Amino acid sequence: MSKKIATVMTNMFEDSEYTSPKEAFEKEGHKLTVIEKEKGKTVEGKNGEVKATVDAASEDVNPSDFDALFIPGGFSPDMLRADERFVKFAKHFINENKPVFAICHGPQLLITAKALEGRKVTGFTSILVDLEYAKADVHDEEVVVCNNLVTSRTPDDLPAFNRESIKQLQ
Numbered sequence: 028m029s030k031k032i033a034t035v036m037t038n039m040f041e042d043s044e045y046t047s048p049k050e051a052f053e054k055e056g057h058k059l060t061v062i063e064k065e066k067g068k069t070v071e072g073k074n075g076e077v078k079a080t081v082d083a084a085s086e087d088v089n090p091s092d093f094d095a096l097f098i099p100g101g102f103s104p105d106m107l108r109a110d111e112r113f114v115k116f117a118k119h120f121i122n123e124n125k126p127v128f129a130i131c132h133g134p135q136l137l138i139t140a141k142a143l144e145g146r147k148v149t150g151f152t153s154i155l156v157d158l159e160y161a162k163a164d165v166h167d168e169e170v171v172v173c174n175n176l177v178t179s180r181t182p183d184d185l186p187a188f189n190r191e192s193i194k195q196l197q
Contacts, residue, residue, distance in 0.1 A: 048130070052192070055193055063084070090120060128178075130188050148165060148178045172191050
């Protein structure tokens, strides 16, 4: 059954951490909706290889309308967490036990949402101490699954991240 996946990102996302999961999700028949502050805006990956058009503005979407949340890495999650709308949006998925997929710096948005305490997670090396301060149970592994939450560290981990994320949608 096809699922609706909210994808929150802005400029400076990690190119492959968006495109690889996107392709995996779409191959399974799931639909991604790119959400940012401004509908119709084009956001660009930090490597300049990928551009995506924003499907919906944050104020125009309701997290209840989505089955899962996807947070690509790069610098995008750090920028989004400065906006309370994205923090509340992300927290909804954790609170409702909906699948959440966060890779690399993606967990930064969940740190700000105060949604990781006691959860097993991983992330990019530079945010591991932040995850510890957020009282998460931090593991340095290619993919960590904790109930509905799937996290990974880097683009090298994408095959495992995609595999486990797809399992959560079944």
